[in-house]
Amino acid sequence: MAGGTVTRFAPSPTGLLHLGHAYSALVAAEAGHMLLRIEDIDGDRCKPEFEAAIYDDLRWLGLDWPEPVMRQSDRLGIYANALDHLAGLGVTYPCSCTRGDIKAALSAPQEGAPIHGPDGLVYPGTCRGRRMASIQPGDVIRLDAERAFDLLGDNMLNFRDNGPHVLNRDAFLRGIGDVVLARKGMGTSYHLSVVVDDAAQAITLVTRGLDLFDSTWIHVLLQRLLDLQTPEYLHHRLIRDEAGKRLAKRDDARSLRELRGQGASPADIRTLVGL
Ligand code: GLU
Numbered sequence: 323m324a325g326g327t328v329t330r331f332a333p334s335p336t337g338l339l340h341l342g343h344a345y346s347a348l349v350a351a352e353a354g355h356m357l358l359r360i361e362d363i364d365g366d367r368c369k370p371e372f373e374a375a376i377y378d379d380l381r382w383l384g385l386d387w388p389e390p391v392m393r394q395s396d397r398l399g400i401y402a403n404a405l406d407h408l409a410g411l412g413v414t415y416p417c418s419c420t421r422g423d424i425k426a427a428l429s430a431p432q433e434g435a436p437i438h439g440p441d442g443l444v445y446p447g448t449c450r451g452r453r454m455a456s457i458q459p460g461d462v463i464r465l466d467a468e469r470a471f472d473l474l475g476d477n478m479l480n481f482r483d484n485g486p487h488v489l490n491r492d493a494f495l496r497g498i499g500d501v502v503l504a505r506k507g508m509g510t511s512y513h514l515s516v517v518v519d520d521a522a523q524a525i526t527l528v529t530r531g532l533d534l535f536d537s538t539w540i541h542v543l544l545q546r547l548l549d550l551q552t553p554e555y556l557h558h559r560l561i562r563d564e565a566g567k568r569l570a571k572r573d574d575a576r577s578l579r580e581l582r583g584q585g586a587s588p589a590d591i592r593t594l595v596g597l
Contacts, residue, residue: 327354328526334361335372338577339379342561342569345595349558350529351385357523358387362395363508379578383588394515401510404518409454413470416461417449440536444499463504479542483555489539501540513540521550532557561595
């Protein structure tokens with residue numbers, strides 16, 4: 323373990339852990355002192371039985387972590403404060419667009435081919451410029467990325483992941499854009515919560531799958547706006563099935579539960595994920 327390195331494993335209890343989660347947790351535990359965080363802001367999809375299964379499966383794998391475990395559902399007030407701070411900076415706006423509205427706006431003749439960012443279609447900016455005071459029930463809150471860069475007075479974002487990575491303002495605006503910071507009925511989002519919590523847990527090395535690499539630019543921008551330190555990152559390879567498809571929670575056949583039931587040992591799991 324690297325001295326002084328603090329890592330985290332941050333599963334969402336929306337299903338059983340599969341081999342991809344096992345790999346992610348083992349990478350976090352090998353890279354540093356691993357903290358556990360339960361990312362359960364999505365009250366509709368998160369289930370207590372999946373949270374219980376996370377603890378059980380990780381212990382079975384031989385992992386250990388300090389208590390108490392951070393649970394995002396306990397921290398909604400903290401995310402609300404962070405959102406208020408961003409609103410105070412003038413870099414947020416409410417948005418009532420449905421997915422259909424966004425698609426329709428992007429199919430207008432003057433728009434080029436729609437671009438997919440880390441969160442789906444890059445938002446065309448229909449509600450940009452709306453004042454926070456105009457918020458209506460059911461609105462989401464978006465980041466005004468252009469204003470955010472204006473405020474930073476810097477056109478470059480950077481982080482380290484086995485060396486330096488850089489993204490400029492134009493690439494962010496074109497390829498990522500005005501992402502949602504507070505989802506409907508949640509008051510926060512994955513992006514906002516993860517940034518606030520990685521800082522609160524003093525994580526020095528964020529280990530997670532390569533599928534989240536592009537989201538890291540959103541996190542770096544939010545860290546800059548919230549005056550939080552940017553940790554180092556390690557985006558690891560993804561575990562795929564025989565067809566080369568990334569494993570998902572619905573692939574129950576690859577759940578640790580199922581493999582355990584078939585007699586697999588923790589050592590077998592390491593072998594299966596190539597460790
Ligand atoms: N909760 C996220 C997931 O289960 C992980 C987020 C992260 O590691 O930043 O995919």
